[in-house]
Amino acid sequence: MKRSDVSRRDVLKMSLVGAGALALGSVQAGAMQSAKDVKFDEEYDVIVIGSGFAGSMATLQALKRGLKVLMVEKMGRAGGNSVINAGNMCVPNSEFQKAAGIKDSKEVFIADCLKDGLNLNHVDLLGVIYERANDAFEYLKSIGVEFSGKVISSSGHSLKRAVQAKNSSGSGYIQPMHKLIEENANATVKKRTKFDDFIVDDSGRVVGIVARENYKFENNAASDDKENKSGDVKRFGAKKGVILAAGGYSSDKWFRAQQVPYLKTNIDTVSQPGATAGALIAAMKLGANPLQLSWIQLNPYTNPTEKGFGTSALFTNHCSNDYGLSVDAKTGKRFMNEHAGRKIKCDAIFKVMAESEKNDNYPVNICDQAAVDINSPAYTSKGVEAGSIKKFDTLEELAKAYNIPVEPFLKTVKDFNEYVKAGKDPEFGKPLKKDDVQGIDVSKPPFYASLSTPKILYCMGGVEINTKAQVISATTQEPIAGLYAAGEITGGVHGASRLGTMSMADCMVFGMVAGENI
């Protein structure tokens, strides 16, 4: 038989792939069941895997079209990492940005992303975010998400283009979104329900999933995906297809360490423990093209004296790094552009930390009261309460508390204030404006400080999607019928490094696009 005689339906002819075959239990080797032999336990139009920003937005858009949607979430609570997110979303051309007189452009937006992304970004996907983020923002307002009304700056962006939730948290989005989903008769949300694999029909189209209800995530497992066998196997049909919105693999100790071996060590993550690679791996076995999996972002703002994201990271990012300065505790000198992208800052911090034998020469992030006041009060108050942000009446006291040599430190502050006045940082090129807030007003105590160390924040890599949020097959180089993806489980959008507030834009926009197109 000649290969050329074979039809091009290709590759996905088998009816169940990967763990799905197993989960069905009754499947005999040599007698695989096709989708038409599968008796679905329940049938829907759309199945959404994951309940964070991307999954919630996809669900809402599909519901808006009158479709019957099943959302599955393996954890006991909905919202994944999104509810512990800071609540800031990049929205080029938002009403708040316009009101502040800031003119954005697609060229500047893409140039900002490519700079930190080391030109690895898929520019067509960035274009979709630029064009549609405001649609997502307007929709979110329309369903009751409350915003602060401000446009704010964020890491790696050359101009202010982010909006922020009034409550400074991703929960400010997730709560009204889930309220709406739960009120909708066409929506079914199943928590503690783990996606295991896809069910595909004879043509290769994804028509359902194998999942386990009553699943109980094992926090203490070395690898929950590998070891955890809890739950009752079910087959759910999805007439229009499946949307993967299962997030990244920051908490997947095995998978992340294969891609980036030095993350094997005791590096902490800011993600919730459910952020594992299981759904991504199932998609790869279906043929989804995996992109840039070895680019894992570390957060330069997190605090070594806190667990996970902690309470001082927003202070360090917005109060200190945006308006104040960061110094090497050993020298009292600045060592980086505090407004550079995350990767640049993490590398700079790792270098400073390594100046001590124990790798613990953590940089000290400093600002004054004005910088605290211009930001959300919660950024600072929680950390002060917890003790991870310290408050001082004089800069000398601050220096002493962190073992910073006093004289060099005071000179650093003086120099920095002069740079602010001049509007130019000759040492590290931090963009400075003659701003009442920028710099340290030495005449107006108190002063604030916090330590920082990188923790795993975000996985840039994931499955390839096109501008319609369809998952691309590595074999056919075309969309896998019936399979969409959005958010952190996808790759290519951010290249080598995601800019601040771009995760939410990515999730919301491609969640919306997936829900519109499926």
Next chain:
Amino acid sequence: MKRSDVSRRDVLKMSLVGAGALALGSVQAGAMQSAKDVKFDEEYDVIVIGSGFAGSMATLQALKRGLKVLMVEKMGRAGGNSVINAGNMCVPNSEFQKAAGIKDSKEVFIADCLKDGLNLNHVDLLGVIYERANDAFEYLKSIGVEFSGKVISSSGHSLKRAVQAKNSSGSGYIQPMHKLIEENANATVKKRTKFDDFIVDDSGRVVGIVARENYKFENNAASDDKENKSGDVKRFGAKKGVILAAGGYSSDKWFRAQQVPYLKTNIDTVSQPGATAGALIAAMKLGANPLQLSWIQLNPYTNPTEKGFGTSALFTNHCSNDYGLSVDAKTGKRFMNEHAGRKIKCDAIFKVMAESEKNDNYPVNICDQAAVDINSPAYTSKGVEAGSIKKFDTLEELAKAYNIPVEPFLKTVKDFNEYVKAGKDPEFGKPLKKDDVQGIDVSKPPFYASLSTPKILYCMGGVEINTKAQVISATTQEPIAGLYAAGEITGGVHGASRLGTMSMADCMVFGMVAGENI
């Protein structure tokens, strides 16, 4: 049914996966054939996919054990990229290195690799290369591979540790290796035979492949893997398993551009056109864990006036960059450590090139007669003949020919010679020794020069293997039974950037390990 009731045989229960199912043609959806239903056209102990260094070494080691081996090669000629390789192999502790009085150590070797590899390397695999490269070298000598007898330096290594083929080419290895294979009654070599997919048994073990004989690679196809349907489908059994040694994806325009979008443009490659991702993608669909696919190495030595690897790259690398200097044609000044790793040099060259609007301000690589004489004559003679390396009686003439401003250029040469005398490069930190050869002896014409531009050289990413060359499954985190891999199709060894002469060491060592262990 509870998931916990299911046996842990896991995931690979289906009998045929991916394109294999299709290729069998008679397979009906809903009635997949298991391996026991497959009538193999031919049966072997071992099947090796690919005929370059890794595949040839694996084949020879398996033959040595008395096993019956089938080697399949999709192209019309054997040897893949290996025959167009420069023939230099990193061998820590070789007799040549010892004779030169150079003391190597595992720590220094690994530190060299990690530096360019940005700590992304899988150190356990580097350890295997350090421990076994000399075994591979001794074996190669024993089968008639001829070496120059020298130990040579190469890009990124802090000391000399490479051996070189007498004929300065990978063919110096491939020819004697293939001669031995062809003389062995237990060996079958099938050229123009394309691997399409794996056949696995009920336990998930790889027991054979689906391939096409009489396959004709289409040079002009946008994607041969996707479009080419030529050939006759066969099923070959492999009692002990399959060794993947199919190389990288430098020539796969679609696949490489998904990982690194800027390689979409008119960037050339030094690889042969058969270097596509098809075999890697089939392995990923079987569950093989893909590592670091977005790290693609560019060669900083290649010449924009030549096609592919050309004839001047070895001159630029060894004669000019090792002993001479490289200058920005626009300024006449040096712009990089000419002995840095490839990635650092490519980035530096891209920056220099971009100084012209057409992106063609190519750096000029220069050396004197002594630098030519200490290297293999072929490094220079071929390029001089082809016109891609130019010869000048004076440095002034050289400068004029490349439009380099003369005075700054002469000052650069003078400074560089002083750095050599002092044994220290204060500008770019190139490691310099007070060496008779290093520097430009202005009193001894002629002088040589060539242009350079980055071209795609090597794909660091690929499937994950362990120290026994077994392919690791992303789902089970354990070896996939019956599946081994070696060489460029594997990932993790080199991290972000492969050092010079490390590809051959990787191929030879893990080819050997795979052939020993299967």
